[in-house]
Amino acid sequence: MPEVLTAPLTVEFPFTRSLGPVQSAFLTGLRERVVLGVRTGDGRVLVPPVEYDPVTADEIRDLVEVAPTGTVTTWAWNHAPRRGQPLDTPFAWVLVRLDGADTALLHALDAPGPDAVHTGMRVRVRWAASREGAITDIACFEPYDGEQQQPGGHSGEFADAITGIVTPARLDYTYSPGRAQTAYLRALADRRTMGERCPSCRKVYVPPRGACPTCGVATTEQVEVGPAGTVTTFCIVNIKARNLDIEVPYVYAHIALDGAGLALHGRIGGIPYDQVRMGLRVEPVWTEGARHPDHYRPNGEPDAEYDTYKELL
Amino acid sequence: MRDIALVAFAQTDHRRSSDELSEVEMLMPVLHDVLARTGLKTADIGFTCSGSSDYLAGRAFSFTLALDGVGAWPPISESHVEMDGAWALYEAWTKLLTGDADTALVYSYGKSSPGSVRDVLTRQLDPYYVAPLWPDSVALAALQAQSLIDAGETDEPALAAVAARSRTDATANPHAQLSGSVPQGDYLVRPLRAGDCPPIGDGAAAVVLAAGERARELCERPAWIRGIDHRIEAHGLGVRDLTDSPSARLAAEKAGAFERPVDTAELHAPFTSQEVVLRKALRLGEDVRVNPSGGALAANPLMAAGLIRIGEAAAAIHRGDSDRALAHATSGPCLQQNLVAVLEGDPR
Numbered sequence: 001m002p003e004v005l006t007a008p009l010t011v012e013f014p015f016t017r018s019l020g021p022v023q024s025a026f027l028t029g030l031r032e033r034v035v036l037g038v039r040t041g042d043g044r045v046l047v048p049p050v051e052y053d054p055v056t057a058d059e060i061r062d063l064v065e066v067a068p069t070g071t072v073t074t075w076a077w078n079h080a081p082r083r084g085q086p087l088d089t090p091f092a093w094v095l096v097r098l099d100g101a102d103t104a105l106l107h108a109l110d111a112p113g114p115d116a117v118h119t120g121m122r123v124r125v126r127w128a129a130s131r132e133g134a135i136t137d138i139a140c141f142e143p144y145d146g147e148q149q150q151p152g153g154h155s156g157e158f159a160d161a162i163t164g165i166v167t168p169a170r171l172d173y174t175y176s177p178g179r180a181q182t183a184y185l186r187a188l189a190d191r192r193t194m195g196e197r198c199p200s201c202r203k204v205y206v207p208p209r210g211a212c213p214t215c216g217v218a219t220t221e222q223v224e225v226g227p228a229g230t231v232t233t234f235c236i237v238n239i240k241a242r243n244l245d246i247e248v249p250y251v252y253a254h255i256a257l258d259g260a261g262l263a264l265h266g267r268i269g270g271i272p273y274d275q276v277r278m279g280l281r282v283e284p285v286w287t288e289g290a291r292h293p294d295h296y297r298p299n300g301e302p303d304a305e306y307d308t309y310k311e312l313l
Numbered sequence: 314m315r316d317i318a319l320v321a322f323a324q325t326d327h328r329r330s331s332d333e334l335s336e337v338e339m340l341m342p343v344l345h346d347v348l349a350r351t352g353l354k355t356a357d358i359g360f361t362c363s364g365s366s367d368y369l370a371g372r373a374f375s376f377t378l379a380l381d382g383v384g385a386w387p388p389i390s391e392s393h394v395e396m397d398g399a400w401a402l403y404e405a406w407t408k409l410l411t412g413d414a415d416t417a418l419v420y421s422y423g424k425s426s427p428g429s430v431r432d433v434l435t436r437q438l439d440p441y442y443v444a445p446l447w448p449d450s451v452a453l454a455a456l457q458a459q460s461l462i463d464a465g466e467t468d469e470p471a472l473a474a475v476a477a478r479s480r481t482d483a484t485a486n487p488h489a490q491l492s493g494s495v496p497q498g499d500y501l502v503r504p505l506r507a508g509d510c511p512p513i514g515d516g517a518a519a520v521v522l523a524a525g526e527r528a529r530e531l532c533e534r535p536a537w538i539r540g541i542d543h544r545i546e547a548h549g550l551g552v553r554d555l556t557d558s559p560s561a562r563l564a565a566e567k568a569g570a571f572e573r574p575v576d577t578a579e580l581h582a583p584f585t586s587q588e589v590v591l592r593k594a595l596r597l598g599e600d601v602r603v604n605p606s607g608g609a610l611a612a613n614p615l616m617a618a619g620l621i622r623i624g625e626a627a628a629a630i631h632r633g634d635s636d637r638a639l640a641h642a643t644s645g646p647c648l649q650q651n652l653v654a655v656l657e658g659d660p661r
């Protein structure tokens with residue numbers, strides 16, 4: 001088997017999330033260097049605070065300021081920080097119970113090494129220089145052997161509370177299309193279109209995905225199809241797509257390549273948009289360096305009879 | 314209530330990567346294998362349910378492409394969960410209980426090799442307070458392990474012993490990815506060493522469920538599901554006692570696990586420290602065979618590893634190696650969500 005194809009694939013989104021009243025107060029508070037918790041029905045103070053009681057599911061809104069100092073309840077030494085983590089030098093992950101809170105907050109602790117960290121050690125918040133209302137407004141925690149700092153008794157009400165956050169997320173992959181699609185893409189690089197035939201129902205799939213979805217068996221027999229084909233159905237596109245340099249209106253069509261058991265889709269060019277019709281015979285148009293046909297154009301053959309493509313719409 | 318049994322189980326060999334196979338190409342042989350064990354065809358199956366996550370390989374709607382391997386024509390009754398296949402099995406079990414179907418095909422698969430799974434798993438965390446810090450899956454498990462060490466419930470040698478026992482047992486499992494003598498290695502995130510962590514890999518699994526007499530027709534010794542339940546804990550890590558698993562204990566109680574002793578347990582404990590938590594929560598004594606397959610420390614294809622625990626427990630009953638087995642699956646950080654099934658064979 002030839003070497004499989006691979007390509008880098010990045011999935012990246014800036015997620016925009018709205019905040020509930022408790023989350024809004026907590027994250028706005030961080031911007032103002034105030035740490036807020038929320039009191040549950042049984043009198044515990046949760047930091048970080050949540051909108052609903054984790055035991056009773058009751059709505060909880062009673063905000064309480066806690067101290068920026070606290071105690072490590074568990075830790076783990078991270079000698080190799082990864083992208084996006086709070087510090088880019090080795091650090092300890094810590095759960096910290098802030099003074100005045102009954103639960104612990106996850107964050108990073110800046111310490112010289114694992115020997116300098118232990119459960120029960122005292123730490124305090126190191127604020128980020130630039131703060132916007134996010135958990136990262138706490139840059140990290142740092143060891144602290146001073147007095148317990150007192151909370152200021154903030155009400156949790158802010159004049160300009162934030163109502164949402166934007167959290168970018170990026171994941172990097174190495175995409176590999178598998179055996180069948182690798183063979184398809186390799187053939188396409190030579191300007192040939194290769195399908196695969198189902199050994200059971202004999203249908204030829206283009207592009208092949210390795211399995212016949214009707215029969216649930218592997219397709220293995222390679223079959224070259226096209227290059228000519230028939231427009232089986234089409235639509236007229238009147239809205240210009242962003243980043244697409246094609247004049248509207250244009251025709252986007254289902255095209256059944258000769259020998260294929262199903263239609264693929266592509267743009268139709270070389271003919272006025274209002275003259276494209278079902279049954280039109282077309283051929284692919286390649287551009288230099290392209291890895292797939294740029295579009296399809298009429299090849300001059302007489303139109304196909306409806307009965308020859310009616311199952312391929 | 315109808316008696317429902319697991320009558321067949323199949324899985325891939327689990328490997329670090331499977332670049333040459335698309336997801337459906339990896340999955341399809343397992344589907345053929347599990348159906349062949351029962352003599353059933355797709356058209357004979359009353360309900361099909363699958364579990365997978367598009368985030369692992371970064372392929373949108375990959376579960377619809379995976380359906381190509383089932384042969385879903387004429388249209389079948391089908392569902393999917395973005396969870397481990399153990400939860401797909403739970404859905405199929407409830408479907409069979411309603412009487413709408415007599416047989417079900419359950420499958421799941423995961424290809425972790427295309428991405429960086431430690432980072433991918435951060436995306437399942439609280440998006441407001443936790444995910445922006447990108448705490449990876451090993452780091453969170455390490456926080457739990459340190460809690461256990463601080464509480465005196467385990468230590469590094471005891472964790473190493475869990476790793477060694479699992480990989481030694483895995484030498485009898487031809488599908489295992491990691492078996493035999495595996496060095497504990499360096500810390501990944503202290504106190505967890507490489508040997509305390511599961512291998513990262515690709516794989517798939519499938520089972521067939523059947524109700525009542527249909528189960529007896531399809532399998533010489535069906536693995537009857539006597540109870541199955543799943544429970545979840547608060548999402549805030551700092552709200553939970555990481556040294557215990559009240560959700561696993563409650564699921565086990567509701568599944569009837571404590572009514573009589575089990576002889577075998579297949580625990581979905583990807584990290585050695587999590588076996589310590591689960592043995593305590595599930596009240597497993599020294600006389601119970603824990604993870605004779607090697608467990609998730611031998612092969613941990615995400616989204617399939619939980620279903621594999623249920624499949625391995627059932628297969629032990631099919632073979633006559635077990636009469637009453639507990640199977641467990643987990644999801645989320647630090648054993649946040651837990652499913653427990655109790656399986657039994659007919660008396661011999």
